[in-house]
Amino acid sequence: MADTYILGIESSCDETAAAVVRSGEQVISNVVSSQVKVHQPYGGVVPELASREHLRNIVPVVREALEKAGKTYESVDALAVTRGPGLAGALLVGVSFAKAIGFATGKPLIAVNHLEGHIHAVLLEHKQSGGVGIEFPVLALVVSGGHTHLFLAEQFAGDGGQPGAAVPHWTYRNIGRTRDDAAGEAFDKVAKLLGLGYPGGPMVDRLARHGDPKAVKFPGSQIKGKDRAVREGRAAQTEFDFSFSGIKTAVLRYVETHHMQGSISERQRKLATLENRKFEDVLAACDRETLDLVASFQRRVVLDLLEKTLDAARACEVRTLFITGGVAANSELRETFEREAAQQGLPVYFPSRPLSTDNAAMIAAAAYPKWLAKEFAPADLSAEAALQLR
Numbered sequence: 587m588a589d590t591y592i593l594g595i596e597s598s599c600d601e602t603a604a605a606v607v608r609s610g611e612q613v614i615s616n617v618v619s620s621q622v623k624v625h626q627p628y629g630g631v632v633p634e635l636a637s638r639e640h641l642r643n644i645v646p647v648v649r650e651a652l653e654k655a656g657k658t659y660e661s662v663d664a665l666a667v668t669r670g671p672g673l674a675g676a677l678l679v680g681v682s683f684a685k686a687i688g689f690a691t692g693k694p695l696i697a698v699n700h701l702e703g704h705i706h707a708v709l710l711e712h713k714q715s716g717g718v719g720i721e722f723p724v725l726a727l728v729v730s731g732g733h734t735h736l737f738l739a740e741q742f743a744g745d746g747g748q749p750g751a752a753v754p755h756w757t758y759r760n761i762g763r764t765r766d767d768a769a770g771e772a773f774d775k776v777a778k779l780l781g782l783g784y785p786g787g788p789m790v791d792r793l794a795r796h797g798d799p800k801a802v803k804f805p806g807s808q809i810k811g812k813d814r815a816v817r818e819g820r821a822a823q824t825e826f827d828f829s830f831s832g833i834k835t836a837v838l839r840y841v842e843t844h845h846m847q848g849s850i851s852e853r854q855r856k857l858a859t860l861e862n863r864k865f866e867d868v869l870a871a872c873d874r875e876t877l878d879l880v881a882s883f884q885r886r887v888v889l890d891l892l893e894k895t896l897d898a899a900r901a902c903e904v905r906t907l908f909i910t911g912g913v914a915a916n917s918e919l920r921e922t923f924e925r926e927a928a929q930q931g932l933p934v935y936f937p938s939r940p941l942s943t944d945n946a947a948m949i950a951a952a953a954y955p956k957w958l959a960k961e962f963a964p965a966d967l968s969a970e971a972a973l974q975l976r
């Protein structure tokens with residue numbers, strides 16, 4: 587089969603990204619422009635600022651991805667864009683841009699669900715490193731700043747309307763989701779609370795190695811009854827749901843009862859004076875109590891993710907685990923899942939770190955089966971902030 591080059595575009599949250607991927611299995615270029623510096627002073631993503639930055643960055647980012655791949659708008663086979671879920675204004679920038687390019691060049695446009703993108707990042711990584719033969723069903727834990735979901739994924743071979751052709755068709759069933767905060771959000775909020783900067787995940791990850799994860803005993807998450815969305819019929823109750831607001835509140839309570847506010851303010855003041863703050867600066871500004879608290883928090887979150895995922899894997903008799911999304915970059919999470927899944931005889935796959943966090947290569951890769959099936963977006967495609975994956 588001839589090689590297919592897809593230009594992927596992603597703008598669902600705070601990264602403007604574009605990439606060219608060959609036949610869903612080889613990253614040719616992958617450009618990510620992060621807005622971290624813009625949102626840092628606010629300790630979280632500000633939607634209006636995100637849209638403005640996407641508008642500013644989308645043309646140079648897409649141009650760079652094409653140049654690095656030695657491609658032009660005319661020489662790629664198709665365009666792929668994140669339709670949702672994400673911030674409405676941010677998504678709109680990518681969708682409008684991709685539609686305009688599609689209209690001007692006549693190239694087909696493929697709409698991709700961001701969560702499906704994260705799942706296909708794992709497959710892309712696997713194919714790129716020469717791996718073959720994933721066994722289905724797959725249980726995918728998508729764990730990021732905006733999402734914590736368990737999807738049961740199956741792949742069926744169809745012919746995509748071309749008799750004799752083998753066109754993989756994916757189906758997804760959402761069997762678990764967070765009832766409140768996403769895991770990455772908990773990392774970010776706890777880091778903010780402790781004066782460690784934004785985004786919190788990568789910093790907590792590195793600091794946790796210097797603390798004792800057994801120092802503070804946090805209970806595992808407890809989910810009592812139905813939440814509001816379920817009661818009002820806006821969401822289905824799922825058996826393997828997560829909750830991370832409890833651990834966040836427990837950290838806050840610990841800070842209060844151990845009178846840590848003074849040392850947190852002191853750290854914030856010290857770090858604010860540094861122009862190019864390095865990890866070593868933050869580490870030096872943390873006392874033992876903070877490092878132990880950070881390590882204990884991370885251990886609890888990782889164990890909650892692990893326990894729920896393994897319960898679901900057993901109940902659904904899956905053959906393979908995929909762990910993906912920004913939090914999948916976490917070292918303790920990777921080590922723990924690798925060790926525990928191996929004990930259960932379950933193969934577990936992660937994307938490389940650059941493919942774990944938001945990027946457009948995963949969008950171009952997820953678009954490839956849709957290209958084969960000729961599943962193109964309608965001319966009136968619009969962004970959908972609350973798009974579900976099915």
Ligand code: KG4
Nearest residue numbers: 730731732770787791912913915916943944
């Ligand atoms: O997938 P992503 O780039 O964006 C969303 O779709 O949300 O994920 C970003 C999230 C942030 O919350 C960030 O703190 C978290 O992923 N993150 C990490 C690590 N790297 C990024 N969390 C824990 N450990 C990490 N190493």
Ligand code: ZN
Nearest residue numbers: 730911912944
């Ligand atoms: Zn994401």
